[in-house]
Structures are given as structure tokens and as C-alpha cells.
Amino acid sequence: MNTDAPAPEPPVGLRGLLSYARPHSLALWSGGLITTVAALLTLAQPMVAKYFLDGMAVGGGPDVTLILVLSALLVFATVLASVGNYLTERTAEGIVHGVRRDLVRRIMRLRMSVLDHGSPGDLLSRVVSDSNQLRTATTRDLVDLFIGALQFVGIIVLMGYLDLGLLALLLAVVVVVGFAFGAVVPRIRRASLNVQEALGEMGSTLERSLNSLRTIKASGSEEREIAVVTAASERALQQGKRAAVWFSAGSMSTGLLVQVSFLIILGVGGARAATGGLDLSVLVAFLLYLFYLTGPITQLTSSISGLQAGLASLQRIREVQAMPNEEETGAVSWTPASADRPASVSFRNVRFGYDPQVPLFEELTFDVPAGGMTAFVGPSAAGKSTVFSLVERFYEPQAGSVRMDGRDITEWPLDRLRAGIGYVEQEAPVLSGTLRENLLMAAPEATEEELADIISRTRLEGLVGRLENGLDTLVGHRGVALSGGERQRVAIARALLRRPRLLLLDEATSQLDSINEQALQETIREASRITTVMVIAHRLATVREADRILVLERGRIRSTGTHEELVESDELYMELSMHQFAGAEAAPVGAGAQG
Ligand SMILES: Nc1ncnc2c1ncn2[C@@H]1O[C@H](COP(=O)(O)OP(=O)(O)OP(=O)(O)O)[C@@H](O)[C@H]1O
Numbered sequence: 001m002n003t004d005a006p007a008p009e010p011p012v013g014l015r016g017l018l019s020y021a022r023p024h025s026l027a028l029w030s031g032g033l034i035t036t037v038a039a040l041l042t043l044a045q046p047m048v049a050k051y052f053l054d055g056m057a058v059g060g061g062p063d064v065t066l067i068l069v070l071s072a073l074l075v076f077a078t079v080l081a082s083v084g085n086y087l088t089e090r091t092a093e094g095i096v097h098g099v100r101r102d103l104v105r106r107i108m109r110l111r112m113s114v115l116d117h118g119s120p121g122d123l124l125s126r127v128v129s130d131s132n133q134l135r136t137a138t139t140r141d142l143v144d145l146f147i148g149a150l151q152f153v154g155i156i157v158l159m160g161y162l163d164l165g166l167l168a169l170l171l172a173v174v175v176v177v178g179f180a181f182g183a184v185v186p187r188i189r190r191a192s193l194n195v196q197e198a199l200g201e202m203g204s205t206l207e208r209s210l211n212s213l214r215t216i217k218a219s220g221s222e223e224r225e226i227a228v229v230t231a232a233s234e235r236a237l238q239q240g241k242r243a244a245v246w247f248s249a250g251s252m253s254t255g256l257l258v259q260v261s262f263l264i265i266l267g268v269g270g271a272r273a274a275t276g277g278l279d280l281s282v283l284v285a286f287l288l289y290l291f292y293l294t295g296p297i298t299q300l301t302s303s304i305s306g307l308q309a310g311l312a313s314l315q316r317i318r319e320v321q322a323m324p325n326e327e328e329t330g331a332v333s334w335t336p337a338s339a340d341r342p343a344s345v346s347f348r349n350v351r352f353g354y355d356p357q358v359p360l361f362e363e364l365t366f367d368v369p370a371g372g373m374t375a376f377v378g379p380s381a382a383g384k385s386t387v388f389s390l391v392e393r394f395y396e397p398q399a400g401s402v403r404m405d406g407r408d409i410t411e412w413p414l415d416r417l418r419a420g421i422g423y424v425e426q427e428a429p430v431l432s433g434t435l436r437e438n439l440l441m442a443a444p445e446a447t448e449e450e451l452a453d454i455i456s457r458t459r460l461e462g463l464v465g466r467l468e469n470g471l472d473t474l475v476g477h478r479g480v481a482l483s484g485g486e487r488q489r490v491a492i493a494r495a496l497l498r499r500p501r502l503l504l505l506d507e508a509t510s511q512l513d514s515i516n517e518q519a520l521q522e523t524i525r526e527a528s529r530i531t532t533v534m535v536i537a538h539r540l541a542t543v544r545e546a547d548r549i550l551v552l553e554r555g556r557i558r559s560t561g562t563h564e565e566l567v568e569s570d571e572l573y574m575e576l577s578m579h580q581f582a583g584a585e586a587a588p589v590g591a592g593a594q595g
Pocket residue numbers: 116354355360378379380381382383384385386387
């Protein structure tokens with residue numbers, strides 16, 4: 001059931017990032033620990049160097065054992081670091097896959113009202129690009145933060161062991177630079193969010209253009225569209241440049257810290273060594289550690305910057321997760337009618353408006369009996385397609401009820417309700433892929449016999465025979481390789497293969513040649529023998545075939561009857577049949593009625 005009850009808030013901030021890492025904590029800890037051991041082994045190297053120098057200072061020659069120990073340490077640490085890195089990256093792939101799977105599931109279940117106001121391109125960028133940012137933040141950056149901090153502390157302790165005075169000097173510099181970096185951190189996050197938003201905007205613009213490429217080409221507006229997409233890309237560029245400034249400012253602080261500290265410690269330590277207050281080997285080891293500090297500090301600053309970018313993406317991912325989606329009803333205590341019986345539909349005092357303040361239907365009431373064909377006609381924007389959307393529960397009425405088999409559709413499990421309905425949209429109802437994939441989309445388990453039966457019922461044998469690879473021919477993006485009439489019939493075949501109890505058919509307004517026209521009419525007639533057909537009629541042939549016609553005007557049913565009855569009794573219908581149907585068929589209703 002669709003509910004507005006708020007779900008428990010998913011964690012945000014660092015806690016939110018950790019919630020993604022937690023299920024993989026074993027792998028992450030293993031990767032992190034191995035990398036830490038590698039880092040600690042690296043830390044031992046300056047100490048070994050110190051002992052090496054001390055040995056030389058007291059007059060001994062170079063200590064071969066120490067050189068061997070040093071080499072072994074280096075090789076072992078490098079191998080360990082690679083293994084740790086591999087484990088972390090592997091986990092990262094698992095996390096990003098999980099995030100994408102969750103996002104796709106949510107997007108597929110979003111309510112239509114949300115999709116109406118959202119942009120598919122932006123949603124796409126959240127699945128592809130934001131999830132990738134999250135990938136680095138929840139693994140590499142978290143691990144680096146941990147290891148960086150550990151190494152930092154380790155080096156500081158070792159420096160303290162060498163000389164506390166020099167360490168105090170160094171920490172003073174760290175505090176000053178740390179404050180400067182702290183001021184940059186929130187700017188990095190804001191800049192990252194701006195970059196991701198600009199990318200989303202670019203995705204939306206590109207998606208809009210690609211979806212209407214034919215119209216764009218036909219109206220010669222390629223250059224204008226290129227300018228629009230380029231402008232979006234430029235906004236992403238500007239935001240990216242701004243982010244780069246803050247990222248660089250962050251990393252500059254690392255360099256500054258080490259260089260400034262080096263000069264101060266070299267000066268002060270050198271002066272002390274000159275007066276004999278400090279061993280030269282201690283100063284050398286201290287300076288070596290100072291340069292070793294570059295690694296963890298770089299790790300810390302870049303992981304903190306990366307976490308900021310991850311937090312910005314987490315915010316965008318959380319926005320998708322907070323969008324209202326369609327929820328399933330639990331088990332029901334009643335038994336829905338048998339799957340092969342045509343369904344009846346009724347609307348009772350339905351009040352609905354896309355904007356609840358501006359109702360399209362005030363008190364819409366009508367009945368569609370089980371079986372046969374019921375046609376809906378009416379002026380443009382009267383709400384005919386909206387009636388179908390309400391039956392499918394794409395939208396919820398603000399008052400009144402929509403019923404199937406006499407039972408309010410809100411009492412039906414949503415999947416069960418939709419399983420009983422075949423919906424053929426007016427526009428581009430064919431997806432890219434093969435003809436077979438298109439037909440089996442809604443009924444993947446249909447047998448070859450059922451497929452052949454539906455192909456025959458929808459008069460598609462001719463098309464299948466003509467195509468080079470028959471059913472396995474690719475139909476192109478949105479079925480461009482098919483004619484408008486063929487696309488409609490493929491869509492009807494697909495809907496019928498699902499054995500619907502109710503077929504909702506939004507008839508194409510485009511002109512069809514006489515072969516396609518006749519095939520389409522036979523298909524609809526055939527469908528109405530086995531199921532309930534509700535058709536939004538744009539053709540004279542269809543209304544003449546209908547068992548009953550409902551004339552919809554300004555959100556209410558104005559009249560009901562057969563074609564012959566309505567041309568006599570309803571002025572609007574008469575008008576529509578003269579102009580609307582005639583427009584779709586190039587034959588006025590009078591001629592058709594007499595013929
Ligand atoms: N998703 C939507 N969001 C907001 N308004 C909508 C939406 N879909 C349709 N409308 C508006 O609702 C009204 C009824 O639209 P609907 O498509 O149901 O009319 P129709 O009778 O099927 O029209 P036509 O014969 O031109 O297809 C129109 O004014 C339309 O602009």
C-alpha cells in the first residue's frame with residue numbers, strides 16, 4: 001500500500017558513511033591492518049638507519065646485517081601494502097555495487113508523482129557518479145584516515161623518544177597549519193556538492209536532448225541544444241575548478257607543514273648539534289621522521305577531503321532514498337477473482353488533480369462491465385489518460401474510490417493489481433532490444449506456443465516474417481526500426497501475452513496506412529473477446545466497434561451510449577466525430593456511419 005508514514009531516518013554524516021562500510025568491516029579491517037603493519041615496518045627504517053650511523057660513528061665499518069635487515073623490511077612492507085590495497089579496492093567494488101543496486105531498486109519503485117517532477121538524467125548521475133564518490137569515501141578514505149592517524153601518532157611518539165624539545169617545536173607548527181586546514185574542510189564539502197549537482201544538471205540536459213534527437217534534428221536546433229548541454233558542462237567545469245582550488249589548498253598545507261618544520265628544526269637542531277647539545281645521528285633520524293611524516297599527513301588531508309566529497313554524495317543519495325516510493329501491501333484476507341476472468345472497473349465520486357488545489361475530476365463516476373470494449377472519447381486534456389493512470393495506481397485519488405471487481409484498488413496488492421492489467425501507452429511503447437525481448441518483457445515465462453498465438457492474434461506474422469532475423473531482430477532505440485502501427489501492435493501483443501484481465505489501450509493519434517489500420521482494429525476486436533478492453537479512442541473504426549462509449553468532458557462523464565446513439569443524442573460527440581476522428585482517419589463520421 002502507498003503510505004506517507006515516514007520510514008526511520010537513515011544515518012547521515014560520518015555515521016552514514018560508516019553504515020555502508022560496516023557490512024564489509026571484516027574485509028576492511030583486514031585490508032587496513034595489513035596496510036598498517038606495512039606502514040609500521042616502514043617506520044622502523046629510520047631507526048635502523050640511526051643504528052647504522054651510530055655504528056659507523058664509533059669507528060666500525062658498515063654493518064652488513066643491518067643493510068640486509070633494512071632491505072628485507074623494505075620488500076616485505078611493499079608486498080604487504082599491495083595486499084592491503086587489493087583487499088580495500090575489492091571491498092570498495094562490493095560497496096559501490098550495493099549502493100547502485102539499492103538506488104536502482106528505489107528508482108524503479110518511485111511514485112509517478114515524484115518522477116513527474118524529477119529529472120531522469122539527474123537520477124542517473126546519482127546512480128553512476130555519486131555512488132562512485134561514496135565508493136572511495138567508505139573504503140580508501142576511511143582506511144587512509146585510520147592508518148594516517150596511526151602512523152602520525154607512531155611517528156610523533158618516535159620523535160618524542162628522539163628529542164622532546166624538537167617535537168614541541170614541530171607540534172607548534174602542526175597546530176597552526178591544522179587550524180588553517182580546518183577552515184578549508186567545509187569548503188571542500190560544499191564545492192564537491194556543487195560539482196555533483198552540476199554533473200546531475202548536465203545529465204538531465206543531455207538526457208532531454210538525446211530523448212528528442214529526432215525533433216531536434218528536424219527543427220535544425222542542434223546548435224542550440226549543443227549550447228545548452230555545453231553550458232551545463234561549463235557550470236560543472238566552474239564548480240570543478242572551484243573544488244580544485246580548495247583541494248589544492250588542503251594539500252598545500254601538507255607541503256607547508258613539512259617545509260616550514262624542516263627549516264625550523266634544521267636551524268634549531270643544527271645550532272644545538274653545533275654546541276654539542278644534540279647528537280648528529282638524532283638530528284638526522286628526527287629529520288628523516290619529519291619527511292616520513294609527509295606520507296601520513298598527505299593521507300590524512302586527502303582522506304579528509306575525500307570524506308567531504310563522499311559526504312556530499314551521500315547527501316544526494318539520501319535524497320533519492322527519502323523520495324516516496326510505492327510500497328507493497330501485505331497479505332490480503334480475500335481471494336482475487338480467477339486470473340482468466342475479465343475484470344470490471346468502476347469509479348465512485350473520484351476527486352483528483354495533479355495539483356490537489358486544482359481538481360481535474362470533481363466527482364467522477366462510471367462503470368465499465370467485465371468483458372467487451374469500452375471507449376473513452378472527449379476533447380484534449382479532458383482527463384482520459386488520467387483515468388488510466390488512476391486505474392494503474394500511478395496516482396492516488398484525493399477522494400472517492402477506484403474499484404476493480406467491485407473492490408477498492410487500494411485493497412489490492414499493487415503487484416497483483418498490475419499483473420491483471422495490460423497497459424499500452426500511446427507513445428513509443430517499444431524498447432531497444434530484440435522483438436522477442438520486447439514481447440516477453442511483461443511475461444518472461446511465456447511459452448513459444450503462447451508467443452506464436454499472440455503474434456497471430458495481433459497480426460504480427462507478416463512483420464516477423466519480413467525481419468531478417470525474425471523475432472531475434474534488433475528493433476533499435478525505442479523501436480525506431482518499426483512503423484508506428486507496428487509499434488502499437490507489438491505493444492498490444494506484449495500486453496496480451498501477460499493474459500491481462502483488463503487491457504488499457506491509449507490509441508495512437510498518428511495516421512496509419514490502411515493495412516496497419518485494419519490489423520490494429522482486428523487486434524483490438526480480438527482482445528475484447530478475451531478480456532475487458534478500455535480504449536482511449538481516436539479513430540472512427542474503434543468507436544464504431546466499441547460496445548459502449550463514455551464521453552468525458554471537463555472531468556465528468558457527459559454521456560454514455562453506442563456510436564449510433566451518441567451521434568444522435570450528444571452534440572459534443574457529434575462534433576468530435578466530425579473533427580477529431582475525421583482528423584485521425586481523413587473520413588468524416590457521416591461517411592463512416594453510412595459505409
Ligand atoms: N503528470 C502530470 N502532471 C501534471 N499535469 C498533468 C500530468 N498529466 C496530465 N496532466 C494534465 O492533466 C490534464 C488531463 O490530461 P490527460 O492526459 O489525462 O488528458 P487527455 O484527455 O488524455 O488528453 P489527450 O487526448 O490530449 O491525450 C491536462 O491538462 C494535462 O496537462
